[in-house]
Amino acid sequence: xxxxxxxxxxxxxxxxxxxxxxxxxxxxxxxxxxxxxxxxxxxxxxxxxxxxxxxxxxxxxxxxxxxxxxxxxxxxxxxxxxxxxxxxxxxxxxxxxxxxxxxxxxxxxxxxxxxxxxxxxxxxxxxxxxxxxxxxxxxxxxxxxxxxxxxxxxxxxxxxxxxxxxxxxxxxxxxxxxxxxxxxxxxxxxxxxxxxxxxxxxxxxxxxxxxxxxxxxxxxxxxxxxxxxxxxxxxxxxxxxxxxxxxxxxxxxxxxxxxxxxxxxxxxxxxxxxxxxxxxxxxxxxxxxxxxxxxxxxxxxxxxxxxxxxxxxxxxxxxxxxxxxxxxxxxxxxxxxxxxxxxxxxxxxxxxxxxxxxxxxxxxxxxxxxxxxxxxxxxxxxxxxxxxxxxxxxxxxxxxxxxxxxxxxxxxxxxxxxxxxxxxxxxxxxxxxxxxxxxxxxxxxxxxxxxxxxxxxxxxxxxxxxxxxxxxxxxxxxxxxxxxxxxxxxxxxxxxxxxxxxxxxxxxxxxxxxxxxxxxxxxxxxxxxxxxxxxxxxxxxxxxxxx
Numbered sequence: 001x002x003x004x005x006x007x008x009x010x011x012x013x014x015x016x017x018x019x020x021x022x023x024x025x026x027x028x029x030x031x032x033x034x035x036x037x038x039x040x041x042x043x044x045x046x047x048x049x050x051x052x053x054x055x056x057x058x059x060x061x062x063x064x065x066x067x068x069x070x071x072x073x074x075x076x077x078x079x080x081x082x083x084x085x086x087x088x089x090x091x092x093x094x095x096x097x098x099x100x101x102x103x104x105x106x107x108x109x110x111x112x113x114x115x116x117x118x119x120x121x122x123x124x125x126x127x128x129x130x131x132x133x134x135x136x137x138x139x140x141x142x143x144x145x146x147x148x149x150x151x152x153x154x155x156x157x158x159x160x161x162x163x164x165x166x167x168x169x170x171x172x173x174x175x176x177x178x179x180x181x182x183x184x185x186x187x188x189x190x191x192x193x194x195x196x197x198x199x200x201x202x203x204x205x206x207x208x209x210x211x212x213x214x215x216x217x218x219x220x221x222x223x224x225x226x227x228x229x230x231x232x233x234x235x236x237x238x239x240x241x242x243x244x245x246x247x248x249x250x251x252x253x254x255x256x257x258x259x260x261x262x263x264x265x266x267x268x269x270x271x272x273x274x275x276x277x278x279x280x281x282x283x284x285x286x287x288x289x290x291x292x293x294x295x296x297x298x299x300x301x302x303x304x305x306x307x308x309x310x311x312x313x314x315x316x317x318x319x320x321x322x323x324x325x326x327x328x329x330x331x332x333x334x335x336x337x338x339x340x341x342x343x344x345x346x347x348x349x350x351x352x353x354x355x356x357x358x359x360x361x362x363x364x365x366x367x368x369x370x371x372x373x374x375x376x377x378x379x380x381x382x383x384x385x386x387x388x389x390x391x392x393x394x395x396x397x398x399x400x401x402x403x404x405x406x407x408x409x410x411x412x413x414x415x416x417x418x419x420x421x422x423x424x425x426x427x428x429x430x431x432x433x434x435x436x437x438x439x440x441x442x443x444x445x446x447x448x449x450x451x452x453x454x455x456x457x458x459x460x461x462x463x464x465x466x467x468x469x470x471x472x473x474x475x476x477x478x479x480x481x482x483x484x485x486x487x488x489x490x491x492x493x494x495x496x497x498x499x500x501x502x503x504x505x506x507x508x509x510x511x512x513x514x515x516x517x518x519x520x521x522x523x524x525x526x527x528x529x530x531x532x533x534x535x536x537x538x539x540x541x542x543x544x545x546x547x
Contacts, residue, residue: 008098008108012085012115022119029073029123033130036066040470061469064199066131067148068192069462074120074156075188079180080450081119082163084443085112086232087173105232109164109225117160124152144202147209148195154217155191159184165224168231173443174346181342182309286369286377290351291384306389310339314393322400326407327499330492332397333417337424337488340390341457344428345449348382350442351433357442371538375433375531383429390425394418406499416495416516423523424488428453434530437537460484484515491519 040062089095162183166176198205279288321332355361401407401414431452435445460483467477484490494512
């Protein structure tokens with residue numbers, strides 16, 4: 001009943017593994033990994049296979065790149081499959097029927113977990129023959145490779161269980177997804193750093209992965225599994241699927257930690273209280289509805305967790321990068337950008353798809369509200385929330401400008417950092433709104449938004465790192481670095497800071513202002529293009545279809 005004859009598991013496997021996107025994802029995943037090995041394959045006709053040869057070092061670099069890349073991709077994909085498992089039942093109003101079935105809660109959780117991880121398991125094991133091709137080149141023992149895959153599998157199982165727990169805890173898939181990412185991303189970074197920094201201690205690293213990591217992963221998974229099963233056994237929210245707006249007074253009495261007060265500063269910046277009077281004649285009803293009700297339909301628990309987790313994680317970054325070693329300020333800006341990448345799309349990716357799902361889009365289009373009013377109302381409402389949450393992490397930068405004298409001569413650079421954060425907020429919200437316009441379901445819109453953002457922001461960095469590692473002397477390597485004009489990470493690290501190290505009077509960092517300028521131009525152009533496309537869609541396609 002738990003595995004062999006589990007109807008939840010059988011239904012999820014039949015639905016997920018037979019979808020076209022499952023085969024497309026497998027093809028893209030395999031093709032990408034195959035291209036990495038193909039381009040990094042040594043071109044020499046005679047290879048030195050001794051342990052300390054240059055070829056062995058390149059092979060180890062290739063395997064590390066292959067494993068770290070697969071580890072990050074698989075870990076970030078785990079929430080996309082698991083965060084919707086139980087929250088999706090709540091959104092489809094089938095949660096009560098599932099709990100009323102003869103299935104035990106533990107069988108439901110286990111079925112959802114296995115079904116969510118099966119697709120990832122197919123991707124991971126299908127990549128094993130590709131990396132095995134690198135073993136004859138030397139530099140990597142098969143025991144290291146098997147230990148790496150063991151660590152990868154254990155990590156993905158743990159992250160999947162964490163995502164299922166978040167899915168059971170929250171009412172919306174978007175809330176479960178963003179909290180899962182916030183909790184998993186630091187663990188992914190620590191895991192990648194552990195693998196790279198412990199490389200000189202191969203035997204000790206192997207011992208930790210084989211003996212310590214399984215015990216830690218098993219303890220974490222079992223604790224989350226039993227807690228999630230208990231939550232389904234005694235659900236606090238049965239019968240509440242139709243309740244879209246939370247009771248803030250009741251939640252404030254029961255909440256632990258940070259509580260959002262909608263009538264106080266700064267909470268009212270992103271969650272103003274409900275109106276008790278009539279709107280002005282020139283007010284935008286779409287914006288008023290979105291900013292005052294729609295955002296809180298997800299509940300304040302997700303907002304409180306996002307604020308608290310982000311601030312806790314920001315403290316060590318803030319102290320190290322802004323105050324102790326100001327030359328690493330770009331890394332803190334990168335942390336703020338990552339936070340907005342995860343949080344920003346949540347508040348805009350369902351702006352239009354939610355109207356479709358509630359079957360109110362046709363009614364909205366037949367009103368006297370213009371397409372421009374609908375778009376800017378949806379955009380500003382989501383952008384306002386994500387920007388305020390992101391700017392909570394920006395005040396340490398402004399405080400550092402007043403307390404650390406190294407920033408006094410770098411105010412233009414600080415202004416450039418702030419502009420990168422603001423442009424990132426605008427870009428993530430605009431891409432999410434665009435996907436919400438183009439797709440029919442919120443889950444597909446949110447998923448596509450994350451994919452587009454990762455390709456724009458992170459793919460240029462990965463391509464540049466690959467070129468610098470394996471083609472450092474190639475003449476086109478320097479040109480590849482200019483792909484970073486699409487990435488706020490590359491732009492932030494190219495901003496020059498005139499900070500001296502010790503008694504050295506030369507600048508510690510030499511930047512590239514043209515890269516930053518091209519990033520600003522590209523970002524503004526991209527946002528303008530997306531806005532024009534959405535305006536065209538609203539003005540022609542749906543107006544004609546609804547007529």
